[in-house]
Amino acid sequence: RSCFFCCKQEEKEPHGASSMHIRYHVLLVIPLLVWLAMFQFCGLIPNEVRPSIDVKTLAVSERLLYGDPLLFRLFPESPFLAFLAAIPYLAHFSLPFLFSVYLWKLGRKPTVFLWYFGVMNGTAVAWQLLFPTAPPWYNARFGYTAASYDLPGDPGRLAYVDDIIGFPLFQGIYGTSPLVFGSFPSLHAAWPFLISVYTSMFSIPFPRAKWIYCCWIWWAAVFTRHHFMVDVMGGVFFSFLSIFLTAWIVRRGYFNFIFDDDEPSPSDVSV
Structure with a gap:
Protein backbone atom coordinates (compact mmCIF):
# COMPACT_ATOMS: atom_id res chain seq x y z
CA ARG A 1 0.00 0.00 0.00
CA SER A 2 1.35 3.40 -0.97
CA CYS A 3 0.94 6.48 1.18
CA PHE A 4 2.17 9.92 0.15
CA PHE A 5 3.04 11.08 3.66
CA CYS A 6 4.57 7.80 4.75
CA CYS A 7 6.34 7.39 1.39
CA LYS A 8 5.98 3.62 1.57
CA GLN A 9 7.12 1.77 -1.51
CA GLU A 10 5.55 -1.33 -2.91
CA GLU A 11 8.86 -2.59 -4.24
CA LYS A 12 11.08 -3.83 -1.45
CA GLU A 13 14.83 -3.62 -1.41
CA PRO A 14 16.57 -6.97 -0.94
CA HIS A 15 17.87 -7.53 2.54
CA GLY A 16 21.60 -7.60 3.06
CA ALA A 17 23.74 -8.42 6.01
CA SER A 18 23.45 -6.71 9.36
CA SER A 19 26.24 -4.34 8.37
CA MET A 20 24.10 -3.10 5.48
CA HIS A 21 21.20 -2.31 7.83
CA ILE A 22 23.56 -0.49 10.17
CA ARG A 23 24.83 1.54 7.22
CA TYR A 24 21.24 2.47 6.38
CA HIS A 25 20.63 3.79 9.88
CA VAL A 26 23.89 5.75 9.79
CA LEU A 27 22.80 7.37 6.53
CA LEU A 28 19.50 8.36 8.11
CA VAL A 29 21.17 10.46 10.81
CA ILE A 30 23.40 12.41 8.40
CA PRO A 31 20.90 15.33 8.13
CA LEU A 32 20.83 15.48 11.93
CA LEU A 33 24.62 15.70 12.13
CA VAL A 34 24.70 18.36 9.41
CA TRP A 35 22.17 20.45 11.32
CA LEU A 36 24.10 20.14 14.59
CA ALA A 37 27.29 21.28 12.85
CA MET A 38 25.49 24.21 11.19
CA PHE A 39 24.00 25.37 14.47
CA GLN A 40 27.10 24.95 16.63
CA PHE A 41 29.56 26.58 14.23
CA CYS A 42 27.44 29.31 12.64
CA GLY A 43 28.90 31.74 15.17
CA LEU A 44 32.25 31.40 13.39
CA ILE A 45 30.88 33.10 10.28
CA PRO A 46 32.39 36.61 10.11
CA ASN A 47 29.81 39.32 10.73
CA GLU A 48 30.89 41.27 7.66
CA VAL A 49 29.77 38.49 5.31
CA ARG A 50 26.47 37.81 7.05
CA PRO A 51 23.18 39.17 5.68
CA SER A 52 21.66 42.21 7.34
CA ILE A 53 19.22 41.45 10.14
CA ASP A 54 15.55 42.08 9.38
CA VAL A 55 14.01 43.78 12.41
CA LYS A 56 10.71 44.85 10.87
CA THR A 57 9.08 42.24 8.60
CA LEU A 58 7.93 39.85 11.32
CA ALA A 59 6.53 42.58 13.57
CA VAL A 60 4.67 44.20 10.66
CA SER A 61 3.33 40.82 9.51
CA GLU A 62 2.19 40.09 13.05
CA ARG A 63 0.28 43.35 13.21
CA LEU A 64 -1.36 42.77 9.83
CA LEU A 65 -2.40 39.20 10.66
CA TYR A 66 -3.21 39.42 14.35
CA GLY A 67 -3.69 43.11 15.09
CA ASP A 68 -0.68 43.55 17.38
CA PRO A 69 3.03 43.29 16.51
CA LEU A 70 3.82 42.05 20.03
CA LEU A 71 1.21 39.46 20.99
CA PHE A 72 2.96 38.61 24.26
CA ARG A 73 1.41 41.80 25.65
CA LEU A 74 -1.92 39.96 25.72
CA PHE A 75 -0.56 38.02 28.71
CA PRO A 76 0.33 39.78 31.97
CA GLU A 77 3.81 39.83 33.46
CA SER A 78 3.49 36.87 35.81
CA PRO A 79 6.12 34.72 37.56
CA PHE A 80 3.56 31.90 37.66
CA LEU A 81 3.03 32.02 33.90
CA ALA A 82 6.79 32.26 33.43
CA PHE A 83 7.24 29.02 35.37
CA LEU A 84 4.42 27.47 33.36
CA ALA A 85 6.25 28.44 30.16
CA ALA A 86 9.60 27.24 31.52
CA ILE A 87 8.40 23.64 31.87
CA PRO A 88 8.07 22.85 28.14
CA TYR A 89 11.11 24.99 27.40
CA LEU A 90 13.28 22.85 29.68
CA ALA A 91 11.86 19.68 28.14
CA HIS A 92 12.34 21.04 24.63
CA PHE A 93 16.01 20.19 24.19
CA SER A 94 15.70 16.55 25.20
CA LEU A 95 12.24 15.83 23.80
CA PRO A 96 13.19 14.63 20.27
CA PHE A 97 15.85 12.30 21.61
CA LEU A 98 13.59 10.94 24.35
CA PHE A 99 10.98 10.39 21.65
CA SER A 100 13.59 8.50 19.62
CA VAL A 101 14.28 6.23 22.59
CA TYR A 102 10.53 5.71 22.92
CA LEU A 103 10.33 4.71 19.25
CA TRP A 104 13.24 2.32 19.70
CA LYS A 105 11.46 0.68 22.63
CA LEU A 106 8.41 0.24 20.41
CA GLY A 107 10.56 -1.15 17.60
CA ARG A 108 9.50 1.70 15.30
CA LYS A 109 12.84 2.65 13.70
CA PRO A 110 13.79 5.93 15.42
CA THR A 111 16.31 6.76 12.70
CA VAL A 112 13.41 7.38 10.33
CA PHE A 113 12.13 10.05 12.71
CA LEU A 114 15.65 11.46 13.10
CA TRP A 115 15.83 11.74 9.31
CA TYR A 116 12.71 13.92 9.26
CA PHE A 117 14.00 15.82 12.27
CA GLY A 118 17.40 16.45 10.70
CA PRO A 132 18.11 36.48 9.86
CA THR A 133 15.16 37.98 11.73
CA ALA A 134 14.82 39.70 15.09
CA PRO A 135 12.63 38.08 17.78
CA PRO A 136 9.91 39.95 19.72
CA TRP A 137 12.17 40.67 22.69
CA TYR A 138 14.39 42.69 20.36
CA ASN A 139 11.50 44.80 19.07
CA ALA A 140 10.25 45.27 22.63
CA ARG A 141 13.66 46.62 23.67
CA PHE A 142 14.92 48.42 20.58
CA GLY A 143 11.96 48.90 18.27
CA TYR A 144 13.05 48.92 14.63
CA THR A 145 16.62 50.03 15.35
CA ALA A 146 19.19 48.21 13.22
CA ALA A 147 20.45 45.07 14.97
CA SER A 148 24.01 43.84 15.43
CA TYR A 149 25.24 40.25 15.48
CA ASP A 150 27.30 41.16 18.53
CA LEU A 151 24.15 41.46 20.65
CA PRO A 152 23.76 38.42 22.94
CA GLY A 153 20.51 36.52 23.20
CA ASP A 154 17.84 37.37 25.73
CA PRO A 155 15.81 34.96 27.90
CA GLY A 156 12.75 37.19 27.60
CA ARG A 157 10.18 36.56 30.30
CA LEU A 158 12.05 33.46 31.40
CA ALA A 159 14.27 35.91 33.28
CA TYR A 160 11.55 35.79 35.96
CA VAL A 161 12.46 32.15 36.57
CA ASP A 162 16.15 33.01 36.83
CA ASP A 163 15.37 35.70 39.41
CA ILE A 164 13.22 33.39 41.52
CA ILE A 165 15.62 30.44 41.56
CA GLY A 166 18.60 32.77 42.02
CA PHE A 167 20.52 31.19 39.15
CA PRO A 168 20.95 32.46 35.55
CA LEU A 169 19.68 29.25 33.97
CA PHE A 170 17.90 30.69 30.95
CA GLN A 171 20.28 33.62 30.64
CA GLY A 172 23.06 31.08 30.32
CA ILE A 173 21.17 29.15 27.66
CA TYR A 174 20.05 32.06 25.50
CA GLY A 175 22.82 34.52 26.31
CA THR A 176 25.36 32.16 24.77
CA SER A 177 23.29 30.99 21.80
CA PRO A 178 25.27 30.98 18.53
CA LEU A 179 22.12 31.87 16.57
CA VAL A 180 20.42 34.88 18.15
CA PHE A 181 18.57 36.24 15.13
CA GLY A 182 16.77 33.12 14.01
CA SER A 183 13.25 34.03 15.03
CA PHE A 184 11.69 32.64 11.84
CA PRO A 185 10.93 29.80 11.70
CA SER A 186 10.40 28.78 15.32
CA LEU A 187 12.01 25.43 16.02
CA HIS A 188 10.34 25.52 19.43
CA ALA A 189 7.12 25.23 17.45
CA ALA A 190 8.46 22.86 14.80
CA TRP A 191 9.91 20.14 17.04
CA PRO A 192 6.74 19.20 18.95
CA PHE A 193 4.61 19.65 15.83
CA LEU A 194 6.75 17.20 13.86
CA ILE A 195 6.54 14.71 16.73
CA SER A 196 2.76 15.11 16.87
CA VAL A 197 2.38 14.67 13.11
CA TYR A 198 4.75 11.71 13.14
CA THR A 199 2.70 9.94 15.82
CA SER A 200 -0.38 10.37 13.66
CA MET A 201 1.38 9.30 10.45
CA PHE A 202 2.72 6.08 11.93
CA SER A 203 0.05 5.33 14.58
CA ILE A 204 2.34 5.86 17.56
CA PRO A 205 0.51 5.57 20.93
CA PHE A 206 -0.72 8.63 22.86
CA PRO A 207 -1.00 11.17 20.01
CA ARG A 208 -3.39 13.43 21.95
CA ALA A 209 -0.89 14.00 24.75
CA LYS A 210 1.68 15.14 22.22
CA TRP A 211 -0.75 17.61 20.65
CA ILE A 212 -1.45 19.08 24.10
CA TYR A 213 2.27 19.56 24.65
CA CYS A 214 2.56 21.08 21.17
CA CYS A 215 -0.03 23.75 21.96
CA TRP A 216 1.57 24.35 25.35
CA ILE A 217 4.98 25.20 23.94
CA TRP A 218 3.44 27.28 21.14
CA TRP A 219 1.84 29.45 23.80
CA ALA A 220 5.11 29.54 25.76
CA ALA A 221 7.08 30.64 22.69
CA VAL A 222 4.82 33.68 22.29
CA PHE A 223 4.45 34.44 26.00
CA THR A 224 8.20 34.44 26.65
CA ARG A 225 8.78 37.01 23.86
CA HIS A 226 10.94 34.52 21.99
CA HIS A 227 8.76 34.15 18.91
CA PHE A 228 6.03 35.80 16.92
CA MET A 229 2.95 33.80 16.01
CA VAL A 230 4.20 34.09 12.43
CA ASP A 231 7.31 32.19 13.55
CA VAL A 232 5.12 29.43 14.96
CA MET A 233 3.35 29.07 11.63
CA GLY A 234 6.77 29.01 9.98
CA GLY A 235 7.73 26.09 12.20
CA VAL A 236 4.63 24.23 11.02
CA PHE A 237 5.59 24.94 7.41
CA PHE A 238 9.13 23.60 7.81
CA SER A 239 7.79 20.48 9.52
CA PHE A 240 5.66 19.71 6.50
CA LEU A 241 8.53 20.70 4.22
CA SER A 242 10.67 17.91 5.67
CA ILE A 243 7.85 15.43 5.05
CA PHE A 244 7.29 16.50 1.45
CA LEU A 245 11.02 16.67 0.70
CA THR A 246 11.39 13.12 1.97
CA ALA A 247 8.42 11.99 -0.12
CA TRP A 248 9.98 13.60 -3.18
CA ILE A 249 13.40 12.04 -2.53
CA VAL A 250 11.97 8.55 -2.05
CA ARG A 251 9.72 8.79 -5.10
CA ARG A 252 12.74 9.79 -7.14
CA GLY A 253 14.17 6.38 -6.26
CA TYR A 254 16.59 7.40 -3.51
CA PHE A 255 16.68 5.93 0.00
CA ASN A 256 13.88 3.46 -0.72
CA PHE A 257 15.10 1.38 2.20
CA ILE A 258 13.87 4.05 4.64
CA PHE A 259 10.30 2.82 4.49
CA ASP A 260 10.85 -0.86 3.81
CA ASP A 261 8.31 -2.56 6.05
CA ASP A 262 10.38 -5.74 6.12
CA GLU A 263 13.49 -3.99 7.37
CA PRO A 264 14.26 -5.03 10.94
CA SER A 265 13.92 -2.47 13.70
CA PRO A 266 17.10 -1.19 15.39
CA SER A 267 16.52 -3.60 18.25
CA ASP A 268 16.79 -6.49 15.77
CA VAL A 269 20.07 -5.34 14.23
CA SER A 270 23.21 -6.92 15.58
CA VAL A 271 26.70 -5.59 15.00
Whole structure:
Protein backbone atom coordinates (compact mmCIF):
# COMPACT_ATOMS: atom_id res chain seq x y z
CA ARG A 1 0.00 0.00 0.00
CA SER A 2 1.35 3.40 -0.97
CA CYS A 3 0.94 6.48 1.18
CA PHE A 4 2.17 9.92 0.15
CA PHE A 5 3.04 11.08 3.66
CA CYS A 6 4.57 7.80 4.75
CA CYS A 7 6.34 7.39 1.39
CA LYS A 8 5.98 3.62 1.57
CA GLN A 9 7.12 1.77 -1.51
CA GLU A 10 5.55 -1.33 -2.91
CA GLU A 11 8.86 -2.59 -4.24
CA LYS A 12 11.08 -3.83 -1.45
CA GLU A 13 14.83 -3.62 -1.41
CA PRO A 14 16.57 -6.97 -0.94
CA HIS A 15 17.87 -7.53 2.54
CA GLY A 16 21.60 -7.60 3.06
CA ALA A 17 23.74 -8.42 6.01
CA SER A 18 23.45 -6.71 9.36
CA SER A 19 26.24 -4.34 8.37
CA MET A 20 24.10 -3.10 5.48
CA HIS A 21 21.20 -2.31 7.83
CA ILE A 22 23.56 -0.49 10.17
CA ARG A 23 24.83 1.54 7.22
CA TYR A 24 21.24 2.47 6.38
CA HIS A 25 20.63 3.79 9.88
CA VAL A 26 23.89 5.75 9.79
CA LEU A 27 22.80 7.37 6.53
CA LEU A 28 19.50 8.36 8.11
CA VAL A 29 21.17 10.46 10.81
CA ILE A 30 23.40 12.41 8.40
CA PRO A 31 20.90 15.33 8.13
CA LEU A 32 20.83 15.48 11.93
CA LEU A 33 24.62 15.70 12.13
CA VAL A 34 24.70 18.36 9.41
CA TRP A 35 22.17 20.45 11.32
CA LEU A 36 24.10 20.14 14.59
CA ALA A 37 27.29 21.28 12.85
CA MET A 38 25.49 24.21 11.19
CA PHE A 39 24.00 25.37 14.47
CA GLN A 40 27.10 24.95 16.63
CA PHE A 41 29.56 26.58 14.23
CA CYS A 42 27.44 29.31 12.64
CA GLY A 43 28.90 31.74 15.17
CA LEU A 44 32.25 31.40 13.39
CA ILE A 45 30.88 33.10 10.28
CA PRO A 46 32.39 36.61 10.11
CA ASN A 47 29.81 39.32 10.73
CA GLU A 48 30.89 41.27 7.66
CA VAL A 49 29.77 38.49 5.31
CA ARG A 50 26.47 37.81 7.05
CA PRO A 51 23.18 39.17 5.68
CA SER A 52 21.66 42.21 7.34
CA ILE A 53 19.22 41.45 10.14
CA ASP A 54 15.55 42.08 9.38
CA VAL A 55 14.01 43.78 12.41
CA LYS A 56 10.71 44.85 10.87
CA THR A 57 9.08 42.24 8.60
CA LEU A 58 7.93 39.85 11.32
CA ALA A 59 6.53 42.58 13.57
CA VAL A 60 4.67 44.20 10.66
CA SER A 61 3.33 40.82 9.51
CA GLU A 62 2.19 40.09 13.05
CA ARG A 63 0.28 43.35 13.21
CA LEU A 64 -1.36 42.77 9.83
CA LEU A 65 -2.40 39.20 10.66
CA TYR A 66 -3.21 39.42 14.35
CA GLY A 67 -3.69 43.11 15.09
CA ASP A 68 -0.68 43.55 17.38
CA PRO A 69 3.03 43.29 16.51
CA LEU A 70 3.82 42.05 20.03
CA LEU A 71 1.21 39.46 20.99
CA PHE A 72 2.96 38.61 24.26
CA ARG A 73 1.41 41.80 25.65
CA LEU A 74 -1.92 39.96 25.72
CA PHE A 75 -0.56 38.02 28.71
CA PRO A 76 0.33 39.78 31.97
CA GLU A 77 3.81 39.83 33.46
CA SER A 78 3.49 36.87 35.81
CA PRO A 79 6.12 34.72 37.56
CA PHE A 80 3.56 31.90 37.66
CA LEU A 81 3.03 32.02 33.90
CA ALA A 82 6.79 32.26 33.43
CA PHE A 83 7.24 29.02 35.37
CA LEU A 84 4.42 27.47 33.36
CA ALA A 85 6.25 28.44 30.16
CA ALA A 86 9.60 27.24 31.52
CA ILE A 87 8.40 23.64 31.87
CA PRO A 88 8.07 22.85 28.14
CA TYR A 89 11.11 24.99 27.40
CA LEU A 90 13.28 22.85 29.68
CA ALA A 91 11.86 19.68 28.14
CA HIS A 92 12.34 21.04 24.63
CA PHE A 93 16.01 20.19 24.19
CA SER A 94 15.70 16.55 25.20
CA LEU A 95 12.24 15.83 23.80
CA PRO A 96 13.19 14.63 20.27
CA PHE A 97 15.85 12.30 21.61
CA LEU A 98 13.59 10.94 24.35
CA PHE A 99 10.98 10.39 21.65
CA SER A 100 13.59 8.50 19.62
CA VAL A 101 14.28 6.23 22.59
CA TYR A 102 10.53 5.71 22.92
CA LEU A 103 10.33 4.71 19.25
CA TRP A 104 13.24 2.32 19.70
CA LYS A 105 11.46 0.68 22.63
CA LEU A 106 8.41 0.24 20.41
CA GLY A 107 10.56 -1.15 17.60
CA ARG A 108 9.50 1.70 15.30
CA LYS A 109 12.84 2.65 13.70
CA PRO A 110 13.79 5.93 15.42
CA THR A 111 16.31 6.76 12.70
CA VAL A 112 13.41 7.38 10.33
CA PHE A 113 12.13 10.05 12.71
CA LEU A 114 15.65 11.46 13.10
CA TRP A 115 15.83 11.74 9.31
CA TYR A 116 12.71 13.92 9.26
CA PHE A 117 14.00 15.82 12.27
CA GLY A 118 17.40 16.45 10.70
CA VAL A 119 15.96 17.56 7.35
CA MET A 120 13.56 19.93 9.08
CA ASN A 121 16.22 21.49 11.29
CA GLY A 122 18.81 21.70 8.54
CA THR A 123 16.49 23.54 6.16
CA ALA A 124 15.20 25.80 8.95
CA VAL A 125 18.66 26.81 10.19
CA ALA A 126 19.81 27.39 6.61
CA TRP A 127 16.86 29.77 6.21
CA GLN A 128 17.69 31.50 9.51
CA LEU A 129 21.27 32.05 8.41
CA LEU A 130 20.28 33.35 4.97
CA PHE A 131 17.37 35.49 6.24
CA PRO A 132 18.11 36.48 9.86
CA THR A 133 15.16 37.98 11.73
CA ALA A 134 14.82 39.70 15.09
CA PRO A 135 12.63 38.08 17.78
CA PRO A 136 9.91 39.95 19.72
CA TRP A 137 12.17 40.67 22.69
CA TYR A 138 14.39 42.69 20.36
CA ASN A 139 11.50 44.80 19.07
CA ALA A 140 10.25 45.27 22.63
CA ARG A 141 13.66 46.62 23.67
CA PHE A 142 14.92 48.42 20.58
CA GLY A 143 11.96 48.90 18.27
CA TYR A 144 13.05 48.92 14.63
CA THR A 145 16.62 50.03 15.35
CA ALA A 146 19.19 48.21 13.22
CA ALA A 147 20.45 45.07 14.97
CA SER A 148 24.01 43.84 15.43
CA TYR A 149 25.24 40.25 15.48
CA ASP A 150 27.30 41.16 18.53
CA LEU A 151 24.15 41.46 20.65
CA PRO A 152 23.76 38.42 22.94
CA GLY A 153 20.51 36.52 23.20
CA ASP A 154 17.84 37.37 25.73
CA PRO A 155 15.81 34.96 27.90
CA GLY A 156 12.75 37.19 27.60
CA ARG A 157 10.18 36.56 30.30
CA LEU A 158 12.05 33.46 31.40
CA ALA A 159 14.27 35.91 33.28
CA TYR A 160 11.55 35.79 35.96
CA VAL A 161 12.46 32.15 36.57
CA ASP A 162 16.15 33.01 36.83
CA ASP A 163 15.37 35.70 39.41
CA ILE A 164 13.22 33.39 41.52
CA ILE A 165 15.62 30.44 41.56
CA GLY A 166 18.60 32.77 42.02
CA PHE A 167 20.52 31.19 39.15
CA PRO A 168 20.95 32.46 35.55
CA LEU A 169 19.68 29.25 33.97
CA PHE A 170 17.90 30.69 30.95
CA GLN A 171 20.28 33.62 30.64
CA GLY A 172 23.06 31.08 30.32
CA ILE A 173 21.17 29.15 27.66
CA TYR A 174 20.05 32.06 25.50
CA GLY A 175 22.82 34.52 26.31
CA THR A 176 25.36 32.16 24.77
CA SER A 177 23.29 30.99 21.80
CA PRO A 178 25.27 30.98 18.53
CA LEU A 179 22.12 31.87 16.57
CA VAL A 180 20.42 34.88 18.15
CA PHE A 181 18.57 36.24 15.13
CA GLY A 182 16.77 33.12 14.01
CA SER A 183 13.25 34.03 15.03
CA PHE A 184 11.69 32.64 11.84
CA PRO A 185 10.93 29.80 11.70
CA SER A 186 10.40 28.78 15.32
CA LEU A 187 12.01 25.43 16.02
CA HIS A 188 10.34 25.52 19.43
CA ALA A 189 7.12 25.23 17.45
CA ALA A 190 8.46 22.86 14.80
CA TRP A 191 9.91 20.14 17.04
CA PRO A 192 6.74 19.20 18.95
CA PHE A 193 4.61 19.65 15.83
CA LEU A 194 6.75 17.20 13.86
CA ILE A 195 6.54 14.71 16.73
CA SER A 196 2.76 15.11 16.87
CA VAL A 197 2.38 14.67 13.11
CA TYR A 198 4.75 11.71 13.14
CA THR A 199 2.70 9.94 15.82
CA SER A 200 -0.38 10.37 13.66
CA MET A 201 1.38 9.30 10.45
CA PHE A 202 2.72 6.08 11.93
CA SER A 203 0.05 5.33 14.58
CA ILE A 204 2.34 5.86 17.56
CA PRO A 205 0.51 5.57 20.93
CA PHE A 206 -0.72 8.63 22.86
CA PRO A 207 -1.00 11.17 20.01
CA ARG A 208 -3.39 13.43 21.95
CA ALA A 209 -0.89 14.00 24.75
CA LYS A 210 1.68 15.14 22.22
CA TRP A 211 -0.75 17.61 20.65
CA ILE A 212 -1.45 19.08 24.10
CA TYR A 213 2.27 19.56 24.65
CA CYS A 214 2.56 21.08 21.17
CA CYS A 215 -0.03 23.75 21.96
CA TRP A 216 1.57 24.35 25.35
CA ILE A 217 4.98 25.20 23.94
CA TRP A 218 3.44 27.28 21.14
CA TRP A 219 1.84 29.45 23.80
CA ALA A 220 5.11 29.54 25.76
CA ALA A 221 7.08 30.64 22.69
CA VAL A 222 4.82 33.68 22.29
CA PHE A 223 4.45 34.44 26.00
CA THR A 224 8.20 34.44 26.65
CA ARG A 225 8.78 37.01 23.86
CA HIS A 226 10.94 34.52 21.99
CA HIS A 227 8.76 34.15 18.91
CA PHE A 228 6.03 35.80 16.92
CA MET A 229 2.95 33.80 16.01
CA VAL A 230 4.20 34.09 12.43
CA ASP A 231 7.31 32.19 13.55
CA VAL A 232 5.12 29.43 14.96
CA MET A 233 3.35 29.07 11.63
CA GLY A 234 6.77 29.01 9.98
CA GLY A 235 7.73 26.09 12.20
CA VAL A 236 4.63 24.23 11.02
CA PHE A 237 5.59 24.94 7.41
CA PHE A 238 9.13 23.60 7.81
CA SER A 239 7.79 20.48 9.52
CA PHE A 240 5.66 19.71 6.50
CA LEU A 241 8.53 20.70 4.22
CA SER A 242 10.67 17.91 5.67
CA ILE A 243 7.85 15.43 5.05
CA PHE A 244 7.29 16.50 1.45
CA LEU A 245 11.02 16.67 0.70
CA THR A 246 11.39 13.12 1.97
CA ALA A 247 8.42 11.99 -0.12
CA TRP A 248 9.98 13.60 -3.18
CA ILE A 249 13.40 12.04 -2.53
CA VAL A 250 11.97 8.55 -2.05
CA ARG A 251 9.72 8.79 -5.10
CA ARG A 252 12.74 9.79 -7.14
CA GLY A 253 14.17 6.38 -6.26
CA TYR A 254 16.59 7.40 -3.51
CA PHE A 255 16.68 5.93 0.00
CA ASN A 256 13.88 3.46 -0.72
CA PHE A 257 15.10 1.38 2.20
CA ILE A 258 13.87 4.05 4.64
CA PHE A 259 10.30 2.82 4.49
CA ASP A 260 10.85 -0.86 3.81
CA ASP A 261 8.31 -2.56 6.05
CA ASP A 262 10.38 -5.74 6.12
CA GLU A 263 13.49 -3.99 7.37
CA PRO A 264 14.26 -5.03 10.94
CA SER A 265 13.92 -2.47 13.70
CA PRO A 266 17.10 -1.19 15.39
CA SER A 267 16.52 -3.60 18.25
CA ASP A 268 16.79 -6.49 15.77
CA VAL A 269 20.07 -5.34 14.23
CA SER A 270 23.21 -6.92 15.58
CA VAL A 271 26.70 -5.59 15.00
